[in-house]
Amino acid sequence: MTAQAAVITPKEDPWQMALRQFNIAADQLPLKRGIRELLAYPKRELTVNFPVKMDDGSVRIFTGYRVHHSTVLGPTKGGIRYHPDVTLNEVRALAMWMTWKCATVGLPYGGAKGGVVVNPKELSREELEHLTRRYATEIGILMSPEGDIPAPDVGTNPQIMAWIMDTYSMHRGYSTPSVVTGKPLAIGGSFGRIEATGRGVTFVTREATRHLGMPLAGAKVAVQGFGNVGAVAAYLLHDQGCSIVAASDSSGGVHNPKGLDPRALVKFKEDRGSVTGFPSANRVTNEELLEVSCDILVPSALEAQITASNAGKVKARLVVEGANGPITPDGDEVLEARNVLVVPDILANAGGVIVSYFEWVQGLQQFFWTEEEVNQNLERIMVRSFGQVLRGSLDRKVSMRTAALIRAIERVADALMTRGIYP
Ligand code: GLU
Numbered sequence: 001m002t003a004q005a006a007v008i009t010p011k012e013d014p015w016q017m018a019l020r021q022f023n024i025a026a027d028q029l030p031l032k033r034g035i036r037e038l039l040a041y042p043k044r045e046l047t048v049n050f051p052v053k054m055d056d057g058s059v060r061i062f063t064g065y066r067v068h069h070s071t072v073l074g075p076t077k078g079g080i081r082y083h084p085d086v087t088l089n090e091v092r093a094l095a096m097w098m099t100w101k102c103a104t105v106g107l108p109y110g111g112a113k114g115g116v117v118v119n120p121k122e123l124s125r126e127e128l129e130h131l132t133r134r135y136a137t138e139i140g141i142l143m144s145p146e147g148d149i150p151a152p153d154v155g156t157n158p159q160i161m162a163w164i165m166d167t168y169s170m171h172r173g174y175s176t177p178s179v180v181t182g183k184p185l186a187i188g189g190s191f192g193r194i195e196a197t198g199r200g201v202t203f204v205t206r207e208a209t210r211h212l213g214m215p216l217a218g219a220k221v222a223v224q225g226f227g228n229v230g231a232v233a234a235y236l237l238h239d240q241g242c243s244i245v246a247a248s249d250s251s252g253g254v255h256n257p258k259g260l261d262p263r264a265l266v267k268f269k270e271d272r273g274s275v276t277g278f279p280s281a282n283r284v285t286n287e288e289l290l291e292v293s294c295d296i297l298v299p300s301a302l303e304a305q306i307t308a309s310n311a312g313k314v315k316a317r318l319v320v321e322g323a324n325g326p327i328t329p330d331g332d333e334v335l336e337a338r339n340v341l342v343v344p345d346i347l348a349n350a351g352g353v354i355v356s357y358f359e360w361v362q363g364l365q366q367f368f369w370t371e372e373e374v375n376q377n378l379e380r381i382m383v384r385s386f387g388q389v390l391r392g393s394l395d396r397k398v399s400m401r402t403a404a405l406i407r408a409i410e411r412v413a414d415a416l417m418t419r420g421i422y423p
Pocket of ligand 1: 077079149151152153154181324349352353356
């Protein structure tokens with residue numbers, strides 16, 4: 001893995017994507033070569049292979065990762081993903097994006113990410129608990145409330161955070177709630193954390209439509225991914241008068257040009273496990289969903305969904321990245337040439353980590369906020385960050401992604417130079 005090679009051979013690999021995005025922004029900055037190279041490398045990477053006792057008495061070996069991209073601005077922060085396609089390169093990219101995300105919105109964190117190669121839907125609750133507790137133990141050498149604070153991501157949830165918190169606390173001999181965020185309320189979670197990412201998506205969507213002069217009421221929205229980000233964004237945008245014309249999950253999607261009821265869709269998915277089969281809607285594939293007629297597209301599933309081959313077919317004028325890395329750099333170029341505004345992941349989906357930060361601060365202070373306080377502070381940070389990134393984009397005549405990255409890289413580089421190179 002070299003930072004330079006990535007520029008020469010860009011692939012649709014998330015790490016190659018992250019490096020290419022980084023290089024586009026870094027080219028605009030007067031960074032010294034060594035500093036630029038340092039910012040491109042992950043600081044440390046841990047791979048763990050560990051056994052889990054399965055319900056039938058057998059033992060299965062799983063592979064997991066935890067990558068710290070940067071510790072310059074503070075402790076590392078970032079979720080843990082359970083997905084069968086997790087790779088070290090994906091976790092590297094997600095960790096780097098966390099560094100830029102935290103810096104874009106001004107949080108005192110560096111970036112990290114973790115992942116386990118597993119399909120959590122195939123495990124029983126007991127197996128999932130065993131896997132989580134063993135993985136938490138394996139990465140325990142990197143985790144702490146002052147050093148590295150995990151959170152939920154694709155395939156993980158508040159219950160899994162509770163098991164991680166409990167495992168870490170058992171090893172310590174005392175309760176350490178601030179070692180993870182996204183915890184259930186009963187053990188020190190924050191009001192508003194579950195909805196935070198989707199809520200943040202709606203704030204920046206509103207700001208972007210204002211900028212474009214596009215009325216939010218009546219705007220047609222398509223949402224790829226109907227999990228904790230996409231589903232929440234869908235019903236909160238619906239509350240603001242948007243029409244949700246399409247939604248999908250890993251099994252496929254549903255489309256109705258006249259609009260779907262997102263709360264009924266949430267209920268349907270809870271009962272049936274998928275949005276597919278929802279009454280009075282046509283079935284669409286995940287690929288078709290990206291090309292349906294709509295004003296706003298919210299890709300909220302996985303990386304590299306919009307590429308050079310389908311970006312030309314996106315009908316939306318505005319794309320808001322609920323997911324991390326849903327548009328490849330080639331896809332970005334096509335959208336930019338077509339004048340489609342993209343609100344990048346490191347800004348658009350920062351609501352999750354912002355409220356994680358609130359949860360961490362509340363836990364450390366043992367002083368808890370109301371849901372209203374959480375949501376108001378979230379809105380303030382999202383709106384301010386959106387305005388700063390938009391201004392940077394207009395001033396420098398670059399995309400909002402590049403503007404956000406420039407801002408983030410400048411912040412981290414400034415802190416790095418101020419701290420100095422040790423020894
Ligand atoms: N996994 C989320 C993200 O990608 C949240 C991370 C966190 O709260 O630390 O931003």
